Structures are given as structure tokens and as C-alpha cells.
Amino acid sequence: MADSPVQSLGFAGLDTPLRVANPAVVRPLLDPVMAAWPFTVTENDPPASAAFATISPAETGKWRLEAPLAAKPVTEYDPVNAICDLVVEMSWERLRSRPDLLCLHAAALTFNDRLVIFPNARRAGKSLLSATLAQRGHAVFSDDFVLLQVTPQTGAISGIANGIAPRLRLPLPDNLSATLHSWIMDRIAVRNKQYGYLTGIDLPQSGTTAPVGAIVVLEGDPTMTEPASLTPVTQEAAMASLVTQNFGRQVHAGAILRVAEALTRTVPVLRLRYNSVEDAAALLHETPLLRDLPAAQMAEADMSATLPLAPLDLPDVMVDRPVDLDCHFAKLPDFTALETGTALYLADGDGFAIHRLNPVSAIIWTLLDEGLTGAEMAEVMQELYGDVPAERLRADVAGALEFLWQERLIAPCSTRQMEV
Known part of the structure; x- marks a missing residue:
């Protein structure tokens, strides 16, 4: 050869x-x-x-x-x-060719002139659901990874079709109707024992765009006996779903947070619980909740904020000594903070990573604005959690400060620096 x-x-x-x-x-x-x-x-x-x-x-x-x-x-x-x-x-x-694009592990299909995104969920069957919706005439932008772009002039958030045939696991589940099973297998043009690629469907050309109109979080439940259901999701739960599915290569983590916030704020976010994929597809196809959808839109303030590309790698911050609780710490510049319900998300100024803070770290992050030492933070925590031993609280504060330090969100400084 x-x-x-x-x-x-x-x-x-x-x-x-x-x-x-x-x-x-x-x-x-x-x-x-x-x-x-x-x-x-x-x-x-x-x-x-x-x-x-x-x-x-x-x-x-x-x-x-x-x-x-x-x-x-x-x-x-x-x-x-x-x-x-x-x-x-x-x-x-x-x-690599378009490092400004965001990318989600998700499926995306059109409902009229809007794109509905289905974030990846373990064993939720998004590819099979995509195929079942394709049978009903919905165009498949992607069954695996969804590219997103923000139009600079308008702030509109759109998805981009990848032009790749959906991939299904084989053999197909036993609980499909004979009609759907035959429809899919008749269109499997490339296959082996594990996978088959679905062709002969409405597959928009790569690069085709459509405004994002809704997000549907999948929750497959094989024990369900009731019909499939579609219910609203809180912004906090929606953010968690989107942020964890992002794998943009060099998109600044702060930009990812801002786009995720805009998506969860400006378009409906729904949870689909189902057992039968055909029942789920019928509900999605017929529900009025996915008609006359809005278009996802960035806030004007977020549009005006330009962020550099994130580095592909950064050397680790070495915390080679125990955190001194008598020391002051300061937030490093250019961080991005986003609060949704009880969750606090942070992105470092380099845009390298996104962190969802636990309750202790979230309180410590807030207390950093008060100019307190670590020991003084522990005293405040003692007032909040009087039934927790003081040494345990001091250890928790030290651990939170060490985490924030390692993740390039804060750095120790002298009292004099704090006063300046």
C-alpha cells in the first residue's frame, strides 16, 4: 500500500x-x-x-x-x-482553526427556525433521540458537539451545523417500534457491530447557523411508567449542565460563563424525563413549549467586554508551605464571578478554568472584600457555625484559601499592600 x-x-x-x-x-x-x-x-x-x-x-x-x-x-x-x-x-x-468558538458536548436540532440544544447526559440517549426527531423532520445540526458563536454587532448566540451524520450505538434497543427500527436501519450507510452512521436525513451543510432558542436537559429513566414530561429548570441547574459540557479550546473561561449565563437567562431551559425515546420525541415535536421560541442574546454590558484567548497551558502555582492565617489575601485582577441561586462560579483572569465554589469557599471569597486575615475569617465563620469546632473551621478556611491561591484567583499580600 x-x-x-x-x-x-x-x-x-x-x-x-x-x-x-x-x-x-x-x-x-x-x-x-x-x-x-x-x-x-x-x-x-x-x-x-x-x-x-x-x-x-x-x-x-x-x-x-x-x-x-x-x-x-x-x-x-x-x-x-x-x-x-x-x-x-x-x-x-x-x-484550533476557530479558537473563538465555544463548543458543547450536546446534540442540537431545529424546531422551526430555532435551535434546541440537548446537553450531554450519561446514558440519556441523545443520539437515538436525535435520530427519532430526524424521523419527524427536524434538522440535525449535531448529535455530539455543538459549536456556538456570538455575533459581535448584535450579541446573538447561534449554533453552527457540523455536517456530520449522527452516530448510533448498535444494536438498537429492543423497545423501538418496528417502524422506527426499520426507518433507522434503512439509513445506516456505514456501520460495524458497535456503531452505525445515520444518513439520508435533513443534515444542514456544515457552517449553517441558527439562533439558539431553548435548552432541554435529558433525564432518561428506564423505571418510568408514566408518560414523558417536560418541566422548567432553574437557572442554577441549567448553568451546571452547560458549564460542565463545555470544551472550548481557547475560549476565555470568563466568556464561557457569560455566554452560559446569557443562554440560561434568555431562552427556556426545560428538563425532559422519559423512558421511551419515541414518547419523548413525540412530546418534543408537539409541545407548545418549543414553539415561537426567543433567540438567545448576550447582555450589552457583556458584549462590550473583550477577553483574550485563554492559554493552552499554564504552570502550576506551587503552594509549598501551609497557608498562614495571619496573612492577608487579595483577589487577583480580571476574574469573572457569576452567582445563580446558591451557586457561585469563578473564572480566573487568565481564563484557564471555571470553578463552582463550595459553600465555605464562597463565604471566604466574599470575606476577601473585607480586608480580613485568614484568622479573622475563621472568627466570622465561628459566628456563622457556632456548633463546629474552631480548629475545624480554621482548617476549612486554610483549605479554601489554598484552593483559591492554587487556582490563580487570589494571592497573599502584606498588610501594607492591603492598605495601599
């Missing part, structure tokens, strides 16, 4: 191409999966260093995927599993 032809596929929106060896073998499986992601073909043999990945059939019958920036730079898999890994690497390459 060393003398096999090589093609360079330049996918729209990616800065570097995909290198395909022996395209006569690879393309019949790859093309249906990327059915709605336009690409150009160059018939040459580009060096591997010029491509974000190289995919090629191996002598063993497996396919070899070489992606230097992946967690595993070289892998050999069954052809369909190799394509699964390639899809993941293509999503990362898209973020």
Missing part, C-alpha cells in the same frame, strides 16, 4: 487538510459520514506534517489514524472505529 495514491481533503472551516491514503478504499466509508461537510480534493501526496491527520488502510485490514495533536497520536482500528476517532479529531481541528 506504500505506492497507493494520496489525496488531500480540505474541509471548509479547517485551516489544515486531512491526508487520505488509498482513497479508493477510504472515501466510500468516509464520504457518507461527512455528507454535509464540503471539502475540496487535491490529488497529490502532501507531507504528513502539512495535515492535521492522516488516515490510511493498514496491511492488517484495519485503518491507521495518525493525528499528532491527539491524545493517542497513532491508532489502528476497525475502519468504522477509525472514522469515529477521526470525527473527534476533526472537531478539535475546527476549534
Whole structure:
């Protein structure tokens, strides 16, 4: 296979191409999966260093995927599993090419002219739900990762279609109707024993945009006997769902918090509890709660705040001695704080990480504005929690300060610095 032809596929929106060896073998499986992601073909043999990945059939019958920036730079898999890994690497390459985009582990489908986002939830079956909604005519922007962009001039938050066919686990569940089972299997064009890619559906071209109109948190419950239900979710619960599903590569953590807050504030956030995926899809398709949806919108104040790209890595802050509770600490500049209900989220000024503070750390964060030493904070905590031993409270305060220090949110300073 060393003398096999090589093609360079330049996918729209990616800065570097995909290198395909022996395209006569690879393309019949790859093309249906990327059915709605336009690409150009160059018939040459580009060096591997010029491509974000190289995919090629191996002598063993497996396919070899070489992606230097992946967690595993070289892998050999069954052809369909190799394509699964390639899809993941293509999503990362898209973020490398557009580091300003946010990205959520989620499915996203259109309901009229709005995009409804379904954040990832363990064993919730978002891909199967996406397929079932596709049967009812809903366009699938993504069944796995959703790119989000904010229009600078208007603050509108939109989702971007990825153009990749949804991937389903095989075999399909036994509780599907014969009609749905046949509809799905008739459209599985690329498959092995584990996975199948669903083709022949309404799959918008990669790069197509639609305003975000709602968020639906999935809660699959195999023990349910009652019909599927759709109920409002608090902003606090919605924030927790969105923040934990973000994997934007270089988006500043402060920007992620602001966009998540805007989403949960300006569009409906609902929880879908269900057992039967067909029951759930019917409810979503018919409910008036997903009609005449608003468009997600950033606040003007957040639109005007520009944040740099976050670093890809930072050296650890070394706290190499016990926290001195007689010391003063100060908040480091440019942090982002967001409070929803009883939850407090913080992003450091570098934009490297988002933290949801526990109750003790949240109180300590507030007390930092009073100019107190760690020991004085412990005395305040003693007034709040009189039944907790003083030494335990001092240890809790020290632990909270150490955590905030390590995460680049505060730093120790002298009394003189505090007074200045």
C-alpha cells in the first residue's frame, strides 16, 4: 500500500487538510459520514506534517489514524472505529482553526427556525433521540458537539451545523417500534457491530447557523411508567449542565460563563424525563413549549467586554508551605464571578478554568472584600457555625484559601499592600 495514491481533503472551516491514503478504499466509508461537510480534493501526496491527520488502510485490514495533536497520536482500528476517532479529531481541528468558538458536548436540532440544544447526559440517549426527531423532520445540526458563536454587532448566540451524520450505538434497543427500527436501519450507510452512521436525513451543510432558542436537559429513566414530561429548570441547574459540557479550546473561561449565563437567562431551559425515546420525541415535536421560541442574546454590558484567548497551558502555582492565617489575601485582577441561586462560579483572569465554589469557599471569597486575615475569617465563620469546632473551621478556611491561591484567583499580600 506504500505506492497507493494520496489525496488531500480540505474541509471548509479547517485551516489544515486531512491526508487520505488509498482513497479508493477510504472515501466510500468516509464520504457518507461527512455528507454535509464540503471539502475540496487535491490529488497529490502532501507531507504528513502539512495535515492535521492522516488516515490510511493498514496491511492488517484495519485503518491507521495518525493525528499528532491527539491524545493517542497513532491508532489502528476497525475502519468504522477509525472514522469515529477521526470525527473527534476533526472537531478539535475546527476549534484550533476557530479558537473563538465555544463548543458543547450536546446534540442540537431545529424546531422551526430555532435551535434546541440537548446537553450531554450519561446514558440519556441523545443520539437515538436525535435520530427519532430526524424521523419527524427536524434538522440535525449535531448529535455530539455543538459549536456556538456570538455575533459581535448584535450579541446573538447561534449554533453552527457540523455536517456530520449522527452516530448510533448498535444494536438498537429492543423497545423501538418496528417502524422506527426499520426507518433507522434503512439509513445506516456505514456501520460495524458497535456503531452505525445515520444518513439520508435533513443534515444542514456544515457552517449553517441558527439562533439558539431553548435548552432541554435529558433525564432518561428506564423505571418510568408514566408518560414523558417536560418541566422548567432553574437557572442554577441549567448553568451546571452547560458549564460542565463545555470544551472550548481557547475560549476565555470568563466568556464561557457569560455566554452560559446569557443562554440560561434568555431562552427556556426545560428538563425532559422519559423512558421511551419515541414518547419523548413525540412530546418534543408537539409541545407548545418549543414553539415561537426567543433567540438567545448576550447582555450589552457583556458584549462590550473583550477577553483574550485563554492559554493552552499554564504552570502550576506551587503552594509549598501551609497557608498562614495571619496573612492577608487579595483577589487577583480580571476574574469573572457569576452567582445563580446558591451557586457561585469563578473564572480566573487568565481564563484557564471555571470553578463552582463550595459553600465555605464562597463565604471566604466574599470575606476577601473585607480586608480580613485568614484568622479573622475563621472568627466570622465561628459566628456563622457556632456548633463546629474552631480548629475545624480554621482548617476549612486554610483549605479554601489554598484552593483559591492554587487556582490563580487570589494571592497573599502584606498588610501594607492591603492598605495601599
